[in-house]
Amino acid sequence: SLLLFMIVFILSADYIKNRRPVCFPPGPWAVPILGNMFTVNHNRVHESLIQLGARYGDVYSLRMGQVWMVVLNSFEALKEALITQGDSVTDRPDLPLQDDLFQRRDIIFNNGNIWKQQRRFALSTLKYFGLGKKSLESVIRDEFTHCAKVFSDYKGKPFNPHLTLNNAVSNVICLLVFGHRFEYSDERFVKLMKMFDEALQIEGSIWAQFYNSFPSLMRRLPGPHHKFLDIFNDTKEFIAEEVEQHKQKWDPSDPRDYIDCFLNEIEMNKGQSDNTFHEEILVLCVLDLFVAGSETTSTTLRWAFLYMAKYPEIQEKVQAEIDRVIGQSRQPSMGDRANMPYTDAVIHEIQRMGNIVPLSLPHITSKELRLGGYVIPKGITIIPNLASALFDKNEWETPFTFNPGHFLNKEGKFVKKAAFIPFSAGKRVCLGENLARMELFLFFTCFMQSFTFSMPAGVEPVMDYRPGITLAPHPYEICMTVR
Numbered sequence: 001s002l003l004l005f006m007i008v009f010i011l012s013a014d015y016i017k018n019r020r021p022v023c024f025p026p027g028p029w030a031v032p033i034l035g036n037m038f039t040v041n042h043n044r045v046h047e048s049l050i051q052l053g054a055r056y057g058d059v060y061s062l063r064m065g066q067v068w069m070v071v072l073n074s075f076e077a078l079k080e081a082l083i084t085q086g087d088s089v090t091d092r093p094d095l096p097l098q099d100d101l102f103q104r105r106d107i108i109f110n111n112g113n114i115w116k117q118q119r120r121f122a123l124s125t126l127k128y129f130g131l132g133k134k135s136l137e138s139v140i141r142d143e144f145t146h147c148a149k150v151f152s153d154y155k156g157k158p159f160n161p162h163l164t165l166n167n168a169v170s171n172v173i174c175l176l177v178f179g180h181r182f183e184y185s186d187e188r189f190v191k192l193m194k195m196f197d198e199a200l201q202i203e204g205s206i207w208a209q210f211y212n213s214f215p216s217l218m219r220r221l222p223g224p225h226h227k228f229l230d231i232f233n234d235t236k237e238f239i240a241e242e243v244e245q246h247k248q249k250w251d252p253s254d255p256r257d258y259i260d261c262f263l264n265e266i267e268m269n270k271g272q273s274d275n276t277f278h279e280e281i282l283v284l285c286v287l288d289l290f291v292a293g294s295e296t297t298s299t300t301l302r303w304a305f306l307y308m309a310k311y312p313e314i315q316e317k318v319q320a321e322i323d324r325v326i327g328q329s330r331q332p333s334m335g336d337r338a339n340m341p342y343t344d345a346v347i348h349e350i351q352r353m354g355n356i357v358p359l360s361l362p363h364i365t366s367k368e369l370r371l372g373g374y375v376i377p378k379g380i381t382i383i384p385n386l387a388s389a390l391f392d393k394n395e396w397e398t399p400f401t402f403n404p405g406h407f408l409n410k411e412g413k414f415v416k417k418a419a420f421i422p423f424s425a426g427k428r429v430c431l432g433e434n435l436a437r438m439e440l441f442l443f444f445t446c447f448m449q450s451f452t453f454s455m456p457a458g459v460e461p462v463m464d465y466r467p468g469i470t471l472a473p474h475p476y477e478i479c480m481t482v483r
Ligand code: HEM
Pocket: 107, 108, 109, 119, 288, 289, 292, 293, 294, 296, 297, 300, 356, 357, 360, 361, 362, 384, 422, 423, 424, 425, 427, 428, 429, 430, 431, 432, 433, 435, 436
C-alpha cells in the first residue's frame, strides 16, 4: 500500500505541477513525468511537428519532460511571433547541455548584455573583413582552388567529398578568425574537424534531448553526451592556443582578424562597467562561429552536389548561365549574382529543400505573448518550425518537389519569397546569413564552372536526410568530371 500511495502521490504532484496554463495553446495529452517525449518521432522531428499541426493548429503546445513548449507551425505564426512581436521572443531558454559547455558566456546560447554586445561586435567585424582589404570573396575563391585540386585528382571516379568540403568551409572561418587557413593534410586540424562532426551528431540525438530535460540525472549517467562535452573542451583549448599566439604578434594599429579586433576591444574597454570583452568570452564566441558557421554551409553544399547529380538538366542550365555571364577565363564574383537569376534561384531552392536547420534554435518568451487567440505566459520555450514555412502549401507551388521556378517570375527574373526563412527571422536571425549566402554563391558557381557532377554508374541518389542537429544527406560518393 506504501507503493500505491507513492505512485498516487507522484502522479498527483506531476498533474498539479504540470497543468496546462489557462488559455494556453492546445496539444496532445502529456504522460506523467515524461510528457510528450515519445509523442514526437525523434528521427523525423520537424515532420512529426508538422503532422501534429494538422490536428492542433498552427500554434500548439507540447511538454518535454517538465518543460512546456509552444510550436510555431506555419509561416504566418512564425512571422507574427518572430517579427511582429519579436521583442517578446528574443531570448534563449536554459539548455543544460549547451549551458554546461558555454556557461552563458557566448552569443548563440545567451541573452542580455553579453549577447547584445558580442552579436554587434561579431556582425561589425565580419563586415569589416568582408569589405576590407582582406576581401572575403578572394578568400573563398582561393579556398575553392585548394579544394578543387583535391577533387580533380579523383579524375571523375566516385569519392565522398564530405570531409574535404568541411575542411574547406571551416577554413573560411579560420581565415576570418585566426587569420590563416590549415592544409587539408594538417593532422591536428583534420582530427578536430572529424570530431566536430561527431559532436554535432550527438547534439542532434535523443541523448541531448534527455540531457536538456533531466540534466541532474544525465550529468551522473554515462553516455555519448560526455563525449560531446569532451570534444568541445578540446576545441576550446585549440582556440585558446591560437589566442596566445595572437597576443605575441598583436599590433593594435593593424588588426589581422577577429581575434586581433577582440584583443583591441579588451584593451579599450578595460575598467568600463558592463564590459563583456574578456578572453574566456573570446574563446567561446570563436567556438560559436565554428559551431554555427562551418557544418551548416558545408552541409548545404553537399545537398547542392547531390541535387545537381539528380537533375542533370538543371545543372546544364546553371552551367549555361555561368558560361554566358562569367565564361571560363575568370572566377565568379558577387557582382555576377544580379546577372544570374537562374543560378540564384537554384541555390535558394537547394536551401529550401535541404532544410538543414528545420527547428531553428529554441527561443523563450520574455513577457506574455498573445498569439492566434492564445495566451503564452513569460518563460515558455518557443520552437520555431522553419520547415513548416519552407514546405508551407499556401506559399509554394510544388512544396515537396525541387523546382527553381519557385524563385523566378515569368520573365525568368529572380523573385524573393517571404516564406524563405532557412536563416530564421527577427532579432535572432542567423548572424552569418550574409557570409553564408556569399559562400554558397561563390563556392557553388566555382564548382559548377569547373566540374560536372554525376552519380556513380547504377547508383540512384538518396534524397532523404540523415537526422542530426543539421539535416544532412546520407553519406554518398559522387563523380566530379572536370569541364
Ligand atoms: C543562428 C541558420 C550559417 C552564425 C542561426 C539560426 C539559424 C541559422 C536557423 C537560429 C536563428 C534563431 O535563433 O532563430 C544558418 C544556415 C546557415 C548558417 C542555414 C548556412 C547555410 C552561418 C554562418 C555563421 C553563422 C556561416 C558564421 C558566421 C550564426 C550565429 C547564430 C546563428 C552566431 C546565433 C545568433 C544569435 O543567437 O543571436 N543560424 N546559419 N551561421 N548563426 Fe547561422
